[in-house]
Amino acid sequence: MTEPLHQQHDRKWWKEAVVYQIYPASFQDSNGDGIGDIPGILSKLDYLSDLGVDVIWVCPHYKSPQVDMGYDIQDYEDIHDKYGTLEQTEELIKAVHDRGMRIIFDLVINHTSNLHSWFQESRSSRTNAKRSWYIWRPAKYDKEGRRCRPNNWRSNFSKPAWTWDEQSQECYLHLYAPEQPDLNWENSECRQAIYKSAIKFWLNKEIDGFRIDTVNLYSKHPDLPDAPIVYPELESQPAYMYYANGPRMKDYLSEMSGIFAKYDVMTVGELPYTPDQEHVMAYIYARNKQLNMVFNFDTVDLGQTPGNRFLPRSFTKQDFKRTLFRWQSVIENTDAWTTVFLENHDQGRSVSRFASDLPEYRVRAAKMLATMLTTLTGTLFIYQGQEIGMINVPRSWPAKEYKCVKSVSHLAEIRQSSNGDPKALSEALDVLQLMARDNARVPMQWEGESANAGFCPDDAKPWMSVLESHREINVKNQIGKQSSVLEFWKKMLKLRKEHKDIFVYGRFREIATAALDEEIAIFMKQGDDGRKAVIIANLSKHEMEVRISSLLAKEGSNFGLAVANMDNVAIDRLQAFEARVYLSAS
Known part of the structure; x- marks a missing residue:
């Protein structure tokens, strides 16, 4: 028996799981109102099971005024009425478990909606018992007696992070929209109420864990100091150095961990x-x-740009590889664990951002990214539509099509700062087409023939426009078609599970290729039993000569081609966006 290459990791279901993220509003509409819902998710569970999914992660579906698509929660123990009912959610939990899968929910506890009963009480008067459940401060005043905010912090939605409350004559802190006031985690009564309402309520209904939103923002710098001025032309400044990873984060997470430890959850x-x-x-x-x-x-x-997603910066293929591979080594000789993903509800589509969505390359490029992701160490996360290679919104989209509060705020800011300059607006739309959260929030593309992609009836108006690309990119066209992106994902997920010692738990080593470092990714995975896999991917649209045969021989194992994203493989030549997985015989 070969000696282990790194610390043996405890085998856990959540390490080996394939997690599929669902954005409820855009997944499947069951009642024709143009908004996805819980029964719609229920109707697609067999599809997810067939794909090879182990866990579904449902984004916020709690009662909410939907200022930030459910991340502004009005009641943790109830369901947004457009999505369904508490009873339907309980039915979903049971149906997932009946299929041998698990289910996790979003846990959004840095802030609530301003309509939450806790905040309504908090703002009712300065002497209310829940006043200190949120972060209130008196306004400051300048030399002319004009009211100013308590500090210069900028929210994550391109606005000042403080809002004056006329009712109680103080300002409250919100790291996101003004309708999302931050909870005061320094207050122990507040924390216990959070644990009871947002965590224990759902764990007792047998969900299998949580994706925890903004998990490191609960502890702020106690003095709430002004942030450094990096944008002199703006009234507020990025302040994440004062509100992320604060001094009491360990204490708060230890409290939560004590609750989670009583359940088998992720x-x-x-x-x-x-x-x-x-x-x-x-x-x-x-x-x-x-x-x-x-x-x-x-x-x-x-x-x-850090702190400003709409200020673009160039990056290279080398940057892509460096960041994608950066966390692969963290499990070696440690008891830590990591994640693998390229998409979520807050990001543009990976094939559009990191490969190519041009018609001649799109399918191949999507398969190439799938090959890399499914062979990396850690828990694998897939976002809805990624498995069929969905792409970004078209550049022809006008400003009115963007629905995300972050996008809308940015466009409003550009209009104001440029005095409505059409060129400035056009440049802003260029950036949104690549970076806007809206790219991931358009309706799921189930069919090509129907106007609304099978997401909702054709006589209904979807809450967000369906992409024209649904006519070529959809589930119906790809099921059973062996050359499709969907069937390739199924194949890769099957391979990952059959060889989990290598692909889930295996040791990672990048293989340098001299002058080809920029556009070729080659890495090896090795399990504790000594078996190896070599993964090779061309990240570019250029054909490349690569001495693959020599490389495999140098690794000293008898390798066979396990998977390729193309037919007619030439051993030492990679076509545009070609990817391969070689497995050793022993």
């Missing part, structure tokens, strides 16, 4: 503004009892 945290590996590791070391794993945003943040 926890995955959204960890923004944490580029430093040492800080990330503190959240995911199993011995620290904080979180099972986190989403690291290095790759999906490519092309964006």
Whole structure:
């Protein structure tokens, strides 16, 4: 028996799981109102099971005024009426379990809706018992006696992070929209209420865990100091250095972990503004009892300026590889765990951003990305539509088509700052077409023939426009078609599960290719039993000569071609966006 290459990791279901993220409003409409819903999800469970999904993650579906598509929660213990009922949600949980799958929900507890009963009480008077459940501060005043905000923090939605409340004559903090006031985690009564209403309520209904929204923002700098001025022309400044990874984060997550430990659940945290590996590791070391794993945003943040997603920055194929592979080594000789993903509800489509959505390359490019993702170590997350190679919205989309509060706020800011300059608006739309969250939120493309892609009846008006690309890119066209992106995903997920020692738990090593480093990705995975896989991908639209035969011989194992995303493979030549997986015989 070959000696283990790294610390043996405890085998856990959530490490081996394939997780499929569902954005309820855009997945499947069951009643013809143009909005996806819980019964719609229920109707597609067999499709997800056939795909090879182990866990479905349902984005926020709680009672909400929908200012931020459900991330503004009015009641943690009730369901948004457009999505369905509590009883239907309980039925969904049971139906998922009946199919041998698991289900996790979003846990959004940095903030609530301003319509939540807790905030309504908090703002009712300065002496209310729940006043300190949120973060209130008196206004400041300048030399002329004009009212100013308590500090210069900028929210994540391109607005000042403080709003004056006329009713109680103070300002409240909101790191997102003004309708999303931040909870005050310093208040222990508030924390216990969060745990009871948002966590225990659903764990007792037998869900299998949570994706935890903005998991590192609960603890702010106690002094709430002004942020450094990096945009002199703006009244508010990025302040994540003062509200992310604050001094009491460990305490709060330890409290939550104590609750989770009583259930067999998975926890995955959204960890923004944490580029430093040492800080990330503190959240995911199993011995620290904080979180099972986190989403690291290095790759999906490519092309964006930190703190301002709409200020584009160029990146290279080398940047893509570096960020995608960065967290592959964190499990070696540690008890930490990691995640693998390229898409979610907040990002543009991966084939459009990191490969090519041109018709001549799209299918091949989507398969290439699937090959890389499914062979990387960690828990694998797929976003709805990724499995059929959905692409970004067209550049022809006018401003009115964008629905996301972040996009709408940005466009309004551009109109104001440019005095309505058409060129400035056009440039803003260029950026939105690549980076807007709307790209992932358009309706799921089930069919090509119907006007609304099978998402809702053709006589209904979908809440967000269906992409014209649904005529070529849809589930119906791809099911059973062996050359399709969908069937390729099924094949790759099957391979991943059959060889989980290599692809889920295996040790990662990137293989350098000298002058080809920029556009060719080659890496090896090795399981604890010594078996190996070599994964090769051309990240470009150019054909490449690569000495693959020599490379495989150098690795010293008898390799056979397990999967390729193309027919007519030439051993030492890679076509545009070609990808292959070679497995050793022993």
